[in-house]
Amino acid sequence: MSNVKERLNLTAHPARLYTKLENGEVICHLSPRQCRMKPGQAGFCRVRQNENGELVTLNYGVSVQLTQEMIETEAVVHHSPGQPILSLGNIGCMLNCDFCHNWQTSQVRFVKKKDIQRYTPEQVVETALNRGIGILSWTYNDPVVWHEFVCDTARLARQHGLLNLYKSAFYISPQAIDELHEVIDIFSLSLKSMDPTFYRRVAKGRLEPVLEGIKQVYSYGDRHLEISNLIVTGMNDSMEEVEKVVHWMLKELDETVPLHLVRFHPDYKYTHVERTSVEFLKKARLRALEMGIKHCYLGNVYEEHEGLNTSCAQCGNVLVKRFGLQTQLVGINEAKKCKQCNRPTPLKFTKPRTQIPTPSATDRFEKNTSFLWNQDINACHVILENLSSESRRVVSRQQAEKVIQLSPGEQWRFICSKQSNEDKGVELFYPGDVEVKFVELLDRAHYPV
Ligand code: SF4
Incomplete structure (x- = not known):
């Protein structure tokens, strides 16, 4: 039996998407790893295991603290600009990237009891409603290994008029994506590289299922999709690598899907290099635009630069001005069209729920x-x-x-x-x-x- 269960005081919850074998083993079909587990064994992610011939999930409702952020935190800029989200992360991951910035929660062996809390789907939805937040964001370590809790909570959230955002490295099976399609409105998917060796060596996974997964989401045609490419110093920070990502997006998706070129910071096992050069990101963005991508953004960059703004594809008017994660709608009229040429914008809007109380004269702060x-x-x-x-x-x-x-x-x-x-x-x-x-x-x- 996994010592993770005892160490973190986790409880078993029935898992879905698996096959039982006659010899008591199970095969998990949640991610392309398809882990085969004998009774008592856990999978690669350490949070799904075989208990007496049944697959269980150990992290149902096990979460890091719920956190209010803004949608731009998740590399989503064409949907609900500036709106608050309720971010939820859990423990475990189906990958193990050398540069992971969430390694203390994604790699279960590092997780400490003090860092986890427990929520029911009802508590999550109630928190969002009480705080006036309209979007749940499934994020951080990676939501794939939290599948049952994500689906149950996201379904309940929808019944209360909330939207669901899924931020993921998307190493996930086609069956699981079909289940997500029912409940997720916004997908922010990370494509780390177009090099299969990079995925094998650095992320401990395979490239092909990630590409197929992104294509599957795109093929639904009714879900919002944005793509991120983390540019890691010394690993994929070459123009050739960026061009391969752009070429694939233009071939398999289309030029209107936003691309985020994201600045990396050294972390986990990859700490001997500098942060990604902002100058390189700017040049790579221009190359992506030249190749035909309509909207390419810089991520984790805090300065005034056109690579953070959204401009009208027809007349060039700045529609949304950004600084870091902050958003100002500057070029959009009341009909949500471009103020200058009155053409539709690439942005989708939702009505904000937040009502911010103002400070009261009776407030006393020591x-x-x-x-x-x-x-x-x-x-x-x-x-x-x-x-x-x-x-x-x-x-x-x-x-x-x-x-x-x-x-x-x-x-x-x-x-x-x-x-x-x-x-x-x-x-x-x-x-x-x-x-x-x-x-x-x-x-x-x-x-x-
Ligand atoms: S989610 Fe992936 S890594 Fe975890 S047990 Fe299932 S197949 Fe293995």
């Missing part, structure tokens, strides 16, 4: 603390804990003020990011019985423990 940006750190997670038995309010001040309401005993986590060149950091004002902690963020879709 404490304040701040987190300042520096050359490398342009974003952070803020973790709040209300230690009192009454509701509390906290004010977060950047260029504008935001009020966060906390119920008695509640913990809440949310992202802040640099909003402009002039923005120095974020300042928090809070009562004495609220605890505040900041955690540095180096990447998007990054959950630091």
Whole structure:
């Protein structure tokens, strides 16, 4: 029996998508690994195992802390720009990339009890509704190995009018993708390289199923899709590699699918190199546009640059101006068309749910603390804990003020990011019985423990 189960005090939940063999073994069909497990054995991801001839999942409802972020955190810029999302990550992964920035949760052997919480589908949906968040984002380590919980919760979320976003390296089987098609609205999929050796050597997987999976989502024709390519220093940071990704997208998808060229930071087993050169990303973006991609974006870049904005494909007018993860709709009219040429934009809009309470004159704050940006750190997670038995309010001040309401005993986590060149950091004002902690963020879709 897996010692992960005892060490992290996990419970078994029935898994789907597997075959039982007569000798008591099972074959898991969730990812292309198709792990074959004897009774008592776990699969490569360590969170699915054979218990008495049945496949079970050990991470049903086992999550890192729910976190409020914005949709741009997930490399999604053509759907619901600027809208809040409720990010959920779990433990385990069907890959093991040498440069993984979520290795402390994706590789189960590193997971600590203190880093996991437990939620039911009802609790997740209720949190989103109470916080006025319209989109659940299945992200971080990788949602593939959380399949049963993702499907159950996403289905319930839809019944309450919420959308679901799936951010993944997408090493997943066709049957599982068909199940996701029923419940996921937005797919943000990561294509690491077009080199099969890269996938084998660096990610411990295979390229072909990832390509087939992306094609399958595209073939449905009714789901929003954006593609990310993480450019890793010394591994795939060549123009030839980027050209191969673009060529494949133009051949198998189409020129309107947004491509994100994402800056990498050294992590896990790959720490001896520099961050990706921003100059290279800019050149690679121009090459992708020259080859025919209509919208190519720079990811994890905090500066004013056209590679972060969305422009009208017809007249070039800037529709959305961005800085890092911040979004301003500047060139869109009330009919959601281009202000300049009145043509449709590539953006899909949803009605925001968030109602931000304003600070009240009766709010009294005994404490304040701040987190300042520096050359490398342009974003952070803020973790709040209300230690009192009454509701509390906290004010977060950047260029504008935001009020966060906390119920008695509640913990809440949310992202802040640099909003402009002039923005120095974020300042928090809070009562004495609220605890505040900041955690540095180096990447998007990054959950630091
Ligand atoms: S999800 Fe993938 S890695 Fe995990 S047990 Fe199933 S086939 Fe193996």
